[in-house]
Amino acid sequence: MTVPQIIFLATAAVTLIAALMVVTVPRLVHAGLWLILALGGIAVLFILLENGFLAVVQVAIYIDAIAILIIIAVMLTRAVMSDTDPQINRMWLASALASLIIMAGLLVIVSQAPDASRGPLVDAEVGLDALGRALVDVDGFILPFEVASVLLVAALVGSIMVAMTPTRGD
Amino acid sequence: MVPLSWYLTLAAALFAVGLFGVLARRNAIAILMGIELMLNAVNLNLLAFWRYLWSDNLTGVVFIIVVLAVAAAEVAVGLALIISIYRRRSTVVVEEIDLLRW
């Protein structure tokens, strides 16, 4: 057992438990907080994978923005669904079965993958510079980058339009 | 040294957990949370593959950035829709949102 392995196992355990809590706890606010924990675990795993940039981005986007948005949405809609109501629908058993099937299938595939047991490459750490240039390079990824930005603008405008309070004339 | 299969296994488990949330939760916001978990599982996979197999190639990282952007957009629009539905129909339970059902 090396140090990275210990860190990985600890983080993985925390992440998985937090994820399980997210889908099972009846109080949605708590689910949101557990979600933050799970996402933070993912960020730690990103650091373990030696990509600090994505880890920080993960924190900035998922925890600071998405998770907080979700919690606010929970707070805004809390009045209609009391925490004592069933939070799991009647088909939860079938859902669990389906999820297990998916997981089993994925694990089967993973177990048969030829490279599954290999370690990380030695020459890691592609610089932030290279990533930045690749994102705006015509021969690189400028198209997905621009498409993502257009998508974000569209989503911004769209969500404002959808959530806007209807005016009196509506 | 952490083998690649550990990450893949963790991602598979996380994906399954998120899928269970999507399939079983009644609250629309909780379903969104499940979707976020699934997306994160995918991101974890992508970065693990990048780190273990193609670290000289930036495609995996760019893919994650695109997934992040899509996730942000999805949450924004999704929450806006949920709040809009909540305003009009006073519910966020997906089973009760059945206006178009026969």
Place this chain on the structure above:
Amino acid sequence: MPTSAISFDSRMSDPFTTIDQFIKGLLIGLGLDAAVTDIVLNIVGAVVLGSVVGAVAILLIWAERKLLARIQDRIGPNRVGPYGLLQTVADALKLITKEVLIPKGADRYVFIMAPMVVVAGVIGLWAVMPLAPGLIGSDINVGLLYIIAIGAIGTLGIIMAGLSSNNKYALLGAFRTVAQMLSYTVPLILALLIPVMLAGSMGMSTIVEAQGSVWFIFLAPLAALIFFISSMAEVGRAPFDLTEAESEIVAGYHIEYSGMAFGMFFVGEFIHAYTISALFTVIFLGGWQGPGVESFPLIGFFYFILKTSVMYFVVIWVRGTFPRIRIDQMNAFNWKFITPLALVVFMVTAILDKLVIEAGFNRTAVHLAANALIVLGTFFLLRAHAASLRRRLEVTDRPQVQQPEAASD
């Protein structure tokens, strides 16, 4: 936390590296593994940094109370210790001995965790703060991004506090805080991008080193101003302290907190303000840069503390002299003024940075001139807007004998 430890590439004359090497050698000599040594050293460093920052808060509170008193023509604390220096210690002792009340119906664990999250989020920022040449918790290359990411964790703590208190004033305060923090993050990030462009890196020490000849406040004064204003709003200091406006929502999100739980929020706010001052110093005032740093790196630390303290004085000064603004003014100011302005400055700086590459007098002059032009343009736009507003007011104030043509004007 990042695995890479204190930077190793410092010169041998660097005292901090020497200390690091010495302790490391000592531990390895005791029979520890090299990797474990790194981890231990990291933990020790983090503990020392956090403790020192926490201890500094006591001094900060005293300084602020004294200064505010001077501004308000009072004397301030002067009974406990010399110049009342131990007043804060006494207050802390009182708070620690008091019971932490947890209201009925509160969400117990979340309630307790909230102040910790707030304080942890603030202290976490110091991990990437370059205190002196070579003295930095972790010199990651995405330092500024880290600042933004971790800085927003405080928001989470405030939401948790507001949610778990089971009190409507707390919830309202939390909502206000979140709205304010999320909105002012936009101009804050836009303003931070400008020094990133000028320095060509997001790494904190790189940014400091880039200011060897000219501080960025002279290259980008408008960005500095925008950063200062929006970080004040992020902290929730006056005049943006409407998150805890006593006259409106009693005490905001921490209304139900008592004892040291309340003390943590209190301390967290002061540390946050000091952190913002330190950040401003690092990003715009050249950090530890100053005469003689080349030969004696230790002086850099004092330069840093000095500049930060001056900035902290400015923060207190603003708090003591500005009235609180209304919530609609807060939002309008952000979305209608400071965000567009930040966008304009950002674009202009980006273009200029592309055009004038080599450092020197030309670069400074061009950037300063551009900033001055933007200020002038903003000034005239505001005047025109004010004039049109006044005209509209005059038209609507007119008596009932309105001409039909007047409507079309």
Place this chain on the structure above:
Amino acid sequence: MIETISWLIPLPPVLAFGLIVLFAYRSNRISHILGIGGMLIAWALAMSTFLYAVSGGELPVSTEIDWLPTGDTALKIGTWIDPLTAVTLFFVAWTMLAIFVYSVGYHNFGKALDPKDRAGLPPHAGGVEPMYSRFFAFISLFAFGMFALVVTDNLLVLFVGWEIMGLCSYLLIGFWYGKDSAKAAMVKAFITTRVGDVFMLLGLVYLYSLTGTLAYSEILFNPETLERLATTPSVLGPGTSAAALIALLFFIGTIGKSAQWPLHTWLPDAMEGPTPVSAMIHAAAMVSAGIYLILRIFPLITAGWHHGEALPDIMVFIAFIGAFTALLAATLAVGQNDIKRVLAYSTISQLGYMVAAVGLGAFVAAAFHLVTHAFFKALLFLGSGSVIHGVEHGAHETGDPIDPNDMTQMGGLRKKMPLTFWTFLIGGLTLSGFPIVTAGFWSKDEILAEAFGTGHVAVFIVLALAALITAFYAMRQITLTFLGRPRSKAAEHAPESTWTMTVPLVVLAIFSVTIGWAGIPKGFPVLSTLVPNWVHGFVNATLLEPTEALEFSPIPLLVSVSVALGGLLIGYLMYRRLEVGAPDPLARLGRVYVWIQNKYYFDELYDLLFVRPAYWFAETIVYRGIDRRLIDGFLHWVAGLTGILGGFLRNKIDIPIINRSGDFIGEGIKTAGREGRVIQTGRIQTYLIVGILFAGALLSYIFFLL
């Protein structure tokens, strides 16, 4: 240069037509600016062409381009400028320009629109014509047709222009389509001229089938072709040559267009249109086109004949028709009281002169008379329009309900309308052939001299007699209209017309006098030494085989002078003291006068011979017999059969078999849907679960069992 100009001459009017019809129809001012502007440009182009021709430019000018491909060859379109074209352009451009300008005043431009006026009816009193812009569009198109006919280099385009003018005359005669008489007149004019056109088209086809071309240069000015046509026997039999048959067919076209007997009946009725239209038809364009045609095909008519030989049958026929028409129409003109009808018969009569001249081989005399006639007849028509306009105005002012066209109601207008009187007097004298000073004298005299000189005494006598009658009715008209005392209140209050109407009159009057001096015959005492006979030399150059100028002979001159003066004198004496309500002095002729007044019953004759049989045939044979009995009967039978078949299909097949099975399918689907819809929970989660389970099952089947 001249080639380009020759192409451009017809274009401005048609452009003006298009612009007026498409864009300018709302504005009267823009409409007439466009119309007159287009005409002015065409006039300038025509004048420059004419000047080029008379200043000794090389003639003929000929250009052509391919138009319609017809197998190996192509129909050509082109221009052809020779002396005949030049002089025709000259009078056409001048008279048309005068008519265009005159129309502005005639249609009361500048006055307000009378609210009582309706489109399709003449304005009641002094108001502007409601369809003002439409009028200018039509006459612009008319001008285009005439110019195209004149400048073209082949008979096909000539025919096209011919037909465009036919259409325009139809439209313009019926311009006031609200009047029943105008409607009848327009139909009559159209159908009557169509009779001639059909024969002309036959001639075209026959000519094309023989020669394979319709270009002037390859037929009319190609001696080989003419020789071949003259010697080829026609389809009618060995006695006639192809040239003669073609010439005859073309000549029938001229009979229709130029209103020669027996197709002359449409022309007097054409007076229903506005007066500028009458001038257009009678002087500038329509009827002149007929004469232009026979002048143009003169080489074809005279193919195989040489000057001084005995006339071939076809020429005798043409001369006979011309002379007969001249006399017939002149006698008819005497009996008319309508001021315009007199002029209409006079036109027919004068055209008869020209046709007779062509028949006698007097090419130059016919062309000369065509030019002079165009000017003085346009002058007379426009003058009569001015008179009518004035009398109408007077009638409206005094409330006197008279027919403004009736000469017996006029009189004494000399004082009221001096300018109109003097110009009309010049026109009338020119028509009568008043000696020496008028152009009509010289041109008519030349025809009489030709008839006498070539030894056709019968024709000469007939024409001289017609000239006498012409002078008589011209003087009768002048006297009745202008001299003596007013015979009605309207005539007392008739005002002089506006300048837009009188200026064209003056211009035309000047031409009516001066144009004749170009054609003073060689050997005429005194004058011929002063002014050389320019026309003869110039126009003769058109022909490959120029006609010879006759030796001067005093006999026809004396006859001509005496009949002109005599006719004028008789007319003045008979009518100078006509009182109100008094019968026409001619009524003393008794039965003959009745015949004249009824136009020798030609209309009734044609009605009996053609119209009634046509109606009877249409009603009895075609409608009752074929249409009702045969076609309708068959259709009714088919319809009944179809009905029976349809009933069978509906009751035995459609309802029991198709409908029932269709209903069964529909109901079955509905039932299945009603039962099956419970599967659709509407919950995506359920669908997802089912989908994942099935996908898992499928994948595991593929993965493990296969």
